[in-house]
Amino acid sequence: MRPQRLVQGNEACAHAALYAGCNFYAGYPITPSSEVMEILAQEMPRRGRVFIQMEDEIASISAIIGAAWGGARVLTATSGPGFSLMQEGLGYAAITETPCVIVNCQRWGPSTGQPTKGAQGDVLQAIWGTHGDHPVIVLTASAVRDVFDMTVRAFNLAEEYRVPVVLLMDEMVAHMRENIDWPEPGEIPVFERRKPADPATFKPFGGDEFVPFGTGARFHVTGLAHGPEGFAVADENAARELKRMVGKIRDNVLKLTMVDRYRLDDATIALVAYGITSRPAQSAVDLLRDQGIKAGLLSLKTLWPFPDDAVREVARRVETIVVPELNLGQLVREIERSAAGMCGVIHVGRVDGHLLTPTQIAQGALQQEAVRA
Amino acid sequence: MKDPIQVRFSGAGGQGLITAGIILAEAAMLEGRNVVQTQTYGPEARLGSSRAEVIISSGQIAYPEVTSPDVQVCMSPEAARKYAPKTAPGSLVVLDSTCVRDEITTTGRVARLPITQAAVDLGNKVVANAVALGVVNALAGIVSHESLVKAVVARVPRKYAELNERALTVGAELATSAAESAGAQAASS
Structure with missing residues (x-):
């Protein structure tokens, strides 16, 4: 094993941005995303890159769009209330096809809500929050190393497709610390901007x-x-x-689809989860397997464009899909649409600011088993 | 040591419980194990309830939070009332007797030790978290004392490194004396 580092999710995000060549950060601090900004406030000037604390989140997203058109690779990080303010800018970034990365560490909402409590309530907002049909890529992460990789991916995809990319984290993954292999320079590909010949x-x-x-x-x-x-x-x-x-x-949905599969091959029940909820879902699969129930997990890393084919392929083979989310039912709607009646789809939600437990998810699946039996 | 082992520090904001969790996680990482450290706290900068959790495993850790603590320290009356009763039989419950004075009913093995007082005696209440770490590690044998010292030195400001190191040792001694007196009591009864 390589030497390990104990790293917080937000710390991984900030350092991954530096790794990906981010040279302009503008933001307004907000729990639970503030560590991203705090770290970059120290690291960017040290490297001769630009860091600006703006007066609010509207200014922050406007600044990164302007900086992108000035030639910079740009990032801002925020949470729910700030993300709401950024919606207008997000639309402007979409229609001007500006490569930029927006990190949203989701917290309990709406409004001020519970600043220190995690949630997955901004999923549909990340996809549809700004008005009009528009291009956007939405990614998630479920572990600290995953945050590093997905942040670099977010920069790469923003450059490759010339779109705003939203990385949806949450309070839990943002503040969690895990030991990780710290990526060496060159280990993760960094996409260089395409320049015109003339x-x-x-x-x-x-x-x-x-x-x-x-x-x-x-x-x-x-x-x-x-x-x-x-x-x-x-x-x-x-x-x-x-x-x-x-x-x-x-x-380009197939090219953009990133998923992880766990014990899915012979599964009759599939958990479909994303972000931090993939973690208890994976443990729930083991709990169910211990009880003789063939469960598996499809963990979505790309939320938009929605990975229809990956979900359909599972829906075709299983009897039930269980969707754990830290909200009252958001991505489950896309999953139901993809499954198109091929299997049952049930939602297990939790909105008290705490992470779903493996037992809660397993019980949700078992109730469905009982109904069928 | 149990593998995986689940550890919880609970008390009030400002007691350094999250730092304690980070240090324990880092020490275990230095010994080649996988770790996850999580936390729960309110919007307050100080006081309010605070909880830090650490899972240490030689294998992969999927669910990142503690489901049933093998070892826990409670450093406020509220934390003791909330967390100490809900514990697996035989798990270790350390109560900071400087802060927790009520009777607590629990199926865990209880050790009542004056953790915060020991920190005050060392000259600074803020190292109560390091005393608590020293206590817990001596009672549960999670990592070597050397790894803990290495992790403390890496995480606290340099001018407080020595004080924290002493606090770890004081915590370990507190635990040993408690274990000895428990042994003596058992022998005399």
């Missing part, structure tokens, strides 16, 4: 290259519906651009 003829929208202001290309960036040069369009041209933007994520 900036003079560069069209900023419609291709996958990206060129910042001040490097010789002339163009316009606006939140209005726009064509390849960045100037306003309407009617069928607006429709074409919107379809292209949404399509670059939707059409």
